[in-house]
Amino acid sequence: MAVETNQMRKFLNDPARVVKESLAGLAAAHGDLLRYDVAKQIIVRKDAPKKGKVALISGGGSGHEPLHGGFVGLGMLDAACPGEVFTSPVPEQMLAATKAVDGGAGVVHIVKNYTGDVLNFKMAAEDAADEGIKVTSVVIDDDVAVQDSLYTAGRRGVGATVLAEKIAGAAAESGADLAKVTDIVKRVNDRSRSFGVALSSCVPPASGKAIFDLPEGQVELGIGIHGEPGRRRAPLGSATEVVDVIVEAVLSDLKPKRGSKVLAFVNGMGGTPLLELYLLYGEVDKKLRAAGMEPVRNLVGSYITSLEMAGASLTVLELDEELTKYWDAPVHTAALRWGV
Amino acid sequence: MDAATITSWMREIDASVRAERDHLVQLDAAIGDGDHGTNMTRGFAAVVQALDTDPGSPPGKLLILAGRTLVSTVGGASGPLWGSALRSGGRVLGDQEVFDGGQLVEVLAAALASVKDLGTAAVGDKTMVDALEPAVEKLRARLADGVPLGPALEDAAAAAEAGMRSTIPIQARKGRASYLGERSVGHQDPGATSTALVIRALQKAVVQQNS
Numbered sequence A: 001m002a003v004e005t006n007q008m009r010k011f012l013n014d015p016a017r018v019v020k021e022s023l024a025g026l027a028a029a030h031g032d033l034l035r036y037d038v039a040k041q042i043i044v045r046k047d048a049p050k051k052g053k054v055a056l057i058s059g060g061g062s063g064h065e066p067l068h069g070g071f072v073g074l075g076m077l078d079a080a081c082p083g084e085v086f087t088s089p090v091p092e093q094m095l096a097a098t099k100a101v102d103g104g105a106g107v108v109h110i111v112k113n114y115t116g117d118v119l120n121f122k123m124a125a126e127d128a129a130d131e132g133i134k135v136t137s138v139v140i141d142d143d144v145a146v147q148d149s150l151y152t153a154g155r156r157g158v159g160a161t162v163l164a165e166k167i168a169g170a171a172a173e174s175g176a177d178l179a180k181v182t183d184i185v186k187r188v189n190d191r192s193r194s195f196g197v198a199l200s201s202c203v204p205p206a207s208g209k210a211i212f213d214l215p216e217g218q219v220e221l222g223i224g225i226h227g228e229p230g231r232r233r234a235p236l237g238s239a240t241e242v243v244d245v246i247v248e249a250v251l252s253d254l255k256p257k258r259g260s261k262v263l264a265f266v267n268g269m270g271g272t273p274l275l276e277l278y279l280l281y282g283e284v285d286k287k288l289r290a291a292g293m294e295p296v297r298n299l300v301g302s303y304i305t306s307l308e309m310a311g312a313s314l315t316v317l318e319l320d321e322e323l324t325k326y327w328d329a330p331v332h333t334a335a336l337r338w339g340v
Numbered sequence B: 001m002d003a004a005t006i007t008s009w010m011r012e013i014d015a016s017v018r019a020e021r022d023h024l025v026q027l028d029a030a031i032g033d034g035d036h037g038t039n040m041t042r043g044f045a046a047v048v049q050a051l052d053t054d055p056g057s058p059p060g061k062l063l064i065l066a067g068r069t070l071v072s073t074v075g076g077a078s079g080p081l082w083g084s085a086l087r088s089g090g091r092v093l094g095d096q097e098v099f100d101g102g103q104l105v106e107v108l109a110a111a112l113a114s115v116k117d118l119g120t121a122a123v124g125d126k127t128m129v130d131a132l133e134p135a136v137e138k139l140r141a142r143l144a145d146g147v148p149l150g151p152a153l154e155d156a157a158a159a160a161e162a163g164m165r166s167t168i169p170i171q172a173r174k175g176r177a178s179y180l181g182e183r184s185v186g187h188q189d190p191g192a193t194s195t196a197l198v199i200r201a202l203q204k205a206v207v208q209q210n211s
Helices: A015-029 A091-101 A115-130 A160-173 A178-190 A239-254 A274-290 A321-328 B003-019 B021-031 B036-052 B059-073 B078-093 B101-119 B129-144 B149-166 B176-184 B190-210
Strands: A034-037 A042-045 A055-062 A079-085 A107-112 A135-140 A192-198 A218-221 A232-235 A261-268 A294-301 A311-318
Touching: A015 A034, A015 A042, A015 A055, A015 A079, A042 A091, A055 A091, A055 A115, A055 A160, A079 A091, A079 B036, A091 A107, A091 A115, A091 B059, A107 A115, A107 A160, A107 A178, A115 A135, A115 B078, A115 B101, A135 A160, A135 A178, A160 A178, A160 A192, A160 A261, A160 A311, A160 A321, A178 A192, A178 A321, A192 A239, A239 A274, A239 A311, A261 A274, A274 A294, A274 A311, A294 A321, B003 B021, B003 B036, B003 B059, B003 B190, B021 B036, B021 B176, B021 B190, B036 B059, B036 B078, B036 B190, B059 B078, B078 B101, B078 B190, B101 B129, B101 B149, B129 B149, B129 B190, B149 B190
Parallel strands: A055 A079, A055 A107, A107 A135, A261 A294
Antiparallel strands: A034 A042, A042 A079, A192 A218, A192 A311, A218 A232, A261 A311
16 A cells, blocks of 8 residues: 655655665575675675775665665675665764775765765764774765855755765776775865756655745745755746756856866656756757867766656766766666666 | 753653654655654664663763764764754863863853764754744853753753754755745745754753752
C-alpha cells in the first residue's frame, strides 16, 4: 500500500524506513558494484578496501539520489554515508565508512557545505585521525546563489560535488596519492560554479507536506537541493529567458577566460523530465558559445536531486587537460558508467 | 540536584519536543528544510532510552551519555551542536553525585560555549544562541541576586522564550536559513524554539523534584 496525505502520494511502507528500504533496493540491484552495511548504515564499494589506493567517501542527507550511493564503484566513490532525508549522517557512519575503505593510502572526505554535514564530518575526521587513518577533507561550495560572506553559512555544495567525485575518483583509481587526489577535488571545486531554479517544491516523506508553495506562473531562483526556497521569486519566462538568468549568474561569478574549454552539467532536480533537460542543454550550449566558451564535455540528467522537485541547475566547470583526462576515464557505478 | 534531575530533565525535553514536533517542522520548513522537529524527536527518544540502560551513574556522566547519544542519532546540525553542548556541560560536573544552582549555571555556560564555538554563532545571528545565551545570563544574574533556584529558573526559561521571539524580525546569518537572505526575516528560528523548550524542560524538572 502506498502512503498518501493531502500533499503526498509516494511509494512507501513506512515513512521512517524509506532510506533503509531504498538502500536495500540499491544493493539488491547493484550487488556487483557495492554492498549495503545495514548495521553501520553505509554503502561500500564491493572490492573495498583496495590496498594502496586512496579512498574517497562522501555523504549527506538522503533525498538527492543517485547522490551519493549511486556513485559508489569503479573510478568514483569507495563509500557513501546516507543520512535521513535532508539530514546529515552522523559521525559514526563516516568513521565506519572511512575504516571500511582505507587501503593504507589515506581517505578523502568530500563534504558539501552545509552546517550539519561540515560539523559531523569534522567530528568523524578527528575520530579517524585518532585511529591512525590519514584523512583529508574538502568542502564543496559552488552555489553562486548564496553570497559567501560573514552573513551566511557560505555557499552551498551542489552540482560540483558530482563532478569532483567523478574526476577525483578517476585520479585515485589511476594511483594518484592522497595529496594529489585532495588537490583534484579542490581544483574541481575552485573551477566550478552552479545555479539552480525550481518550478515546484518537494515533499519530505516524514512530514508529508510540501516545503513551500509556489504560485502559478512563478519560478524560484537560486534554490538549493533541500526544497528550501530560493533567494527570490520571479515570473516564469520562456526557457531561453530562464537559461539567460542561470548562465549569467554562473559566468559572472566564474569569470572563465575567453576560449575556455568547459564542462556543462545540466542537472534535473528530480521532477523535470529529460525532454526539458535536453531543451535546457541546447539553450545552455548556445549561450556558452556566444559567451566565448567551448563546451567540450557535458552531463545531462538528474544526478543531484531534491526528491520530486521540478527544476534544474547548471554547473559549469572550467576544464584543464588533466581534469578532462580524468573525466573521460572509465567509471562504473549505479548512476554513471562509461569506458568499461 | 542529582542524577534524577538530569533524567527527568531529559524526559521533559523528550515529551515537549514530541508535543511540538509539527510546530518545529513547520518553522523549519519556512526557512530551512523541515526536519528539525523530526530530528529532535528521534534524538531525545534515543536519549531517554539510553539513560534507562545506565542507572546509577552520576549526573555529569548522564549528560555525557545524553550528548553522545544525540551525536550518534540526530545528524544534521542539531546533533553535533546539542551533543557537544551536553557533553561539555557534563564534563563540568565530573563524578560528583549532587550539584547546586551555581554549578548548574556552569553546566549551561559550558554548553553555550561549545555551541558558540562549534557553530561560530553569536547572539543576533538567528540561531539557538539567541535563546540559550540570555537564559544562561539570566540564571546567573538571578542566583547572584540571591533569588532561589525555582524562580530563577522560571526567569531563565522566560528569557529563553523572549530570545526565541527576538529571532522573528532578524535576518539569519548562520545555518541553512542564511541562504534565504532577507527572506528569512519574519520567521521564528526553529533552533531557538527548541532551545527554549529545553530550558523550559529544565525548569519543570527542577520544580517537580522539589515539590
